[in-house]
Amino acid sequence: ISTETTLAGYHFDNCFMNAAGVYCYDAAELNQVQASMAGTFVTKSATVMPRSGNPEPRYQPTRLGSINSMGLPNEGLPYYLDYVSQQQKAVPDKTYFQSITGFNIEEDEQLLAQISASDFKGVVELNLSCPNVPGKPQTGYDFEMVERILTRVFTVYHGPLGVKLPPYFDIVHFDQMAAILNQFPLAFVNSVNSIGNGLKIDVATERVVIKPKHGFGGIGGDYIKPTALANVHAFYQRLNPAIQIIGTGGIKSGQDAFEHILCGASMVQVGTALQKEGPIIFERLTRELQTSMAQKGYTKLSDFRGKLQYLD
Numbered sequence: 001i002s003t004e005t006t007l008a009g010y011h012f013d014n015c016f017m018n019a020a021g022v023y024c025y026d027a028a029e030l031n032q033v034q035a036s037m038a039g040t041f042v043t044k045s046a047t048v049m050p051r052s053g054n055p056e057p058r059y060q061p062t063r064l065g066s067i068n069s070m071g072l073p074n075e076g077l078p079y080y081l082d083y084v085s086q087q088q089k090a091v092p093d094k095t096y097f098q099s100i101t102g103f104n105i106e107e108d109e110q111l112l113a114q115i116s117a118s119d120f121k122g123v124v125e126l127n128l129s130c131p132n133v134p135g136k137p138q139t140g141y142d143f144e145m146v147e148r149i150l151t152r153v154f155t156v157y158h159g160p161l162g163v164k165l166p167p168y169f170d171i172v173h174f175d176q177m178a179a180i181l182n183q184f185p186l187a188f189v190n191s192v193n194s195i196g197n198g199l200k201i202d203v204a205t206e207r208v209v210i211k212p213k214h215g216f217g218g219i220g221g222d223y224i225k226p227t228a229l230a231n232v233h234a235f236y237q238r239l240n241p242a243i244q245i246i247g248t249g250g251i252k253s254g255q256d257a258f259e260h261i262l263c264g265a266s267m268v269q270v271g272t273a274l275q276k277e278g279p280i281i282f283e284r285l286t287r288e289l290q291t292s293m294a295q296k297g298y299t300k301l302s303d304f305r306g307k308l309q310y311l312d
């Protein structure tokens with residue numbers, strides 16, 4: 001029973017990987033995902049300049065998931081390009097993901113130019129959905145801006161590239177975003193990023209649990225799985241089949257991954273549960289997914305990918 005997959009024309013021995021932001025800040029963390037059963041890794045979203053991010057505490061696990069307002073802390077794109085370049089030489093038969101995010105179109109172009117000028121041979125994940133930089137709106141909710149960014153991006157960059165989207169909650173928004181995304185030769189769409197600006201409260205102290213933004217932060221974990229599955233399936237139904245789907249959100253078991261793939265995902269990313277359990281989680285997730293598949297007589301992901309049935 002195989003959990004291998006293909007994305008952007010590349011083969012991956014396993015369909016599981018980390019979600020950007022989790023276990024991918026530096027070489028110490030990335031080495032652990034690289035050494036795990038994950039099929040590959042994606043780096044922390046890189047910006048033009050290194051960033052220290054928001055004041056701590058800025059991440060809190062909760063009983064059902066997590067809340068974070070990291071504020072895009074990262075070592076800057078050159079750091080990650082160097083790391084990936086090393087991994088391309090050390091473990092050449094794997095393809096890696098570089099996440100990037102600019103604060104405007106010019107920065108997006110600058111980041112992509114840096115990637116083009118490097119020996120990077122992997123897949124770019126353009127993050128359009130960071131909810132935690134005060135004053136920076138989530139680009140993914142500004143449809144005209146998304147269209148302008150993608151028009152510029154595909155004019156200047158010609159390697160495999162996908163976008164990380166925020167969750168949408170309105171059928172008309174799925175229609176409108178899909179109409180925009182279908183205009184571009186995207187390798188994939190990754191749904192979903194955290195549900196932005198949630199609030200977790202410590203009732204004993206009557207205080208919020210993270211410092212930035214009066215305690216407002218992106219929500220991950222069990223809370224977001226129904227929304228994640230809906231976004232994966234909505235785009236799977238609407239997008240040109242050449243644009244694959246990466247499913248992210250609420251995956252903490254093999255069954256959760258099965259559900260994302262049934263909704264149409266070709267790759268699944270793990271955030272909150274990876275943060276809690278560490279990269280060893282990929283062994284359990286892979287085993288559990290294989291068990292779910294075996295119980296249903298499936299031997300490969302394409303046996304059931306996108307085959308969610310309706311009641312009509």
Ligand SMILES: O=C(O)c1[nH]c(=O)[nH]c(=O)c1Cl
Pocket residue numbers: 021045068069070071072073127129130131132133193194218219
């Ligand atoms: O605060 C963050 O760094 C962050 N946190 C998230 O939950 N999603 C993102 O895309 C980013 Cl960039």
